[in-house]
Amino acid sequence: MALRKILSDKNPALHKVCKPVESFDSKLWRLLDDMRETLLDSGGVGLAAPQVGILRRVVLVDTGEEILELVNPTLLETDGEQEGPEGCLSVQGKYGLVKRPYYAKVRAQDRTGNWFEAEGEELTARCFCHELDHLDGILYTQVMERLLTDEELDAWAE
Numbered sequence: 080m081a082l083r084k085i086l087s088d089k090n091p092a093l094h095k096v097c098k099p100v101e102s103f104d105s106k107l108w109r110l111l112d113d114m115r116e117t118l119l120d121s122g123g124v125g126l127a128a129p130q131v132g133i134l135r136r137v138v139l140v141d142t143g144e145e146i147l148e149l150v151n152p153t154l155l156e157t158d159g160e161q162e163g164p165e166g167c168l169s170v171q172g173k174y175g176l177v178k179r180p181y182y183a184k185v186r187a188q189d190r191t192g193n194w195f196e197a198e199g200e201e202l203t204a205r206c207f208c209h210e211l212d213h214l215d216g217i218l219y220t221q222v223m224e225r226l227l228t229d230e231e232l233d234a235w236a237e
């Protein structure tokens with residue numbers, strides 16, 4: 080496994096629509112392994128392939144219990160609403176106020192191509208939506224209400 084460099088939002092790769100994964104081969108597995116190591120090293124809760132310069136529909140989401148590998152994920156169902164601070168490993172030092180569904184269910188393939196479903200609430204639902212947006216070249220800064228000030232972030236953290 081190897082750490083991959085996380086690109087900033089100034090990089091064109093972050094603004095492209097990613098292509099589906101078609102080959103569930105050792106190249107994909109290496110990407111997933113490297114993304115896992117990079118995510119763990121970053122302290123973030125999610126990572127999308129375009130953030131490491133790979134324009135394929137692959138994301139990792141840390142649910143707190145496990146790191147889910149989602150290949151070719153789609154949003155199946157959402158419910159409710161939450162509003163809160165959101166950051167991105169590609170947008171360093173900033174947080175925005177973003178509305179997301181409270182609950183989200185996704186369908187995706189695992190590293191061998193088998194389809195499965197995963198669901199989550201609160202941070203996990205937020206993360207599903209944020210990471211899936213990355214695959215369409217969308218950053219939270221394009222869907223947020225506004226950036227948060229340091230004072231507001233401190234208040235959210237309490």
Ligand code: NI
Binds near residue numbers: 166167168169209213
């Ligand atoms: Ni992000």
